[in-house]
Amino acid sequence: MKSRGAALVLVLWLVAMLTALIGGFALSARVEALQGKLLRDGVAGEEIARAGIEYALVRLVDEQPKTRWLPDGRAYAWHFADAELRIRIVDETGKVDLNQADVGLLSALMQVLGSEPAQAEAVAAAIVDWRDEDSLTQPVGGAEDPDYAAAGLPYGAKDAPFETVAEVEQVLGMTPELFARMQPFLTLHAGRVMPDPNLAPEPVLRALGLDPAEYEARRQAADIDPAMQQFIGAGSGTYSIESRARLADGRTTVLRRVVRAGSGPIPASAYVTLRQDSGFDPR
Structure with a gap:
């Protein structure tokens, strides 16, 4: 009887161990399946968003004014591969160039975006000191190597673009x-040194001291009368493009690139990517 009891305990122990092993294997397989699906969806979403960027470049050079897209930051809708895309294009000449803008424009942009005047002026001057070649601070302040050392930073002004x-x-x-x-x-x-106001977003227009409503009216007029597009311009060929793809499962993939239209390093490529970031957006 004792041997039968020991055998029963051993069998039960083996059954429990096998159950645990099978359960662990099933859980591992489930996790790997979910990881594979996430990876697959991520790749698919990014490719759909990339298609949006390439489609935008085609529409930017559309010969028909009525269907041509403008690089002024407005949102365009497009449907592709069971996904709904919203695409925004901003010409880089409508932005503030960090290597060209003066203290006044940089400070004005920061103030438009909510900074206090004193902070905006100090940081703007420090930006110019960072990129200029001399070791002299700006007339309105700024920051050179001694200022970085006093702040406990292990580096100084770069003195280069x-x-x-x-x-x-x-x-x-x-x-x-x-x-x-x-x-x-x-x-x-x-x-x-100064952004192109015809292609600048609202905060940049305000930093330039211009009335955004006036330029918005021009853009709306271009929607009604394509002949008005000449007052906006066709763009410089270097664009920031945001492609936001809402997938069939409700998730959103966002791809942002700064691109230069024209032949790229890969044969038959239509653009060169200057900067890129991407990912899922929970919104």
């Missing part, structure tokens, strides 16, 4: 919150 927009986060006085507000309106690709 910005290489990325994100580099401005290293400038003395810049905060993550201020950078987040400014980033959509900054560029390195305009090559202009």
Whole structure:
């Protein structure tokens, strides 16, 4: 009887162990399946969003004014592969160039975006000091190597042009919150001291001291009368494009690129990507 009882306990133990092993395997398989689906959906969503960017470049050079898209920041809708896309195009010449803009324009943009005048002026001067070659601060303030050392930072002013927009986060006085507000309106690709007001978004127009309503009226007029598009312009060929694709399952993939239209490094490519970021958007 004792041997039978021991055998029963052993069988029950083996059954429990096998149940646990099978349960663990099933859970692992389920997790891997979900990971695979997430990866597949992510790749599919990004490719759909990328199609939106490429379609936008086609519409930008449409020979028909009535169907041509304009790079002034308005949202365009497009349906592709069971996804609904909203695409915005902003010409880079409508933004503030970090390597060209003066203290006054940079300060004005920050104030439009909610900064106090004193903070805006100080950070704007520090931005110019970061990129200029000398070690002298701006007449209105600024920041050179001793100021960075006094702030406990292990680096000083670069004294060379910005290489990325994100580099401005290293400038003395810049905060993550201020950078987040400014980033959509900054560029390195305009090559202009002053943005093109015909293609500038509202905050940039206000920083320029212009009436956004006047320029919005021009853009609306261009929708009604395509002949008015000549007053907006066809664009410089370098654009920020946001492609927001809402997938069939309700999730949204967002792809943002700064691109230069024209032949790229890959044969038959229609553009060169200058900057990119992407991901799922919970909204």
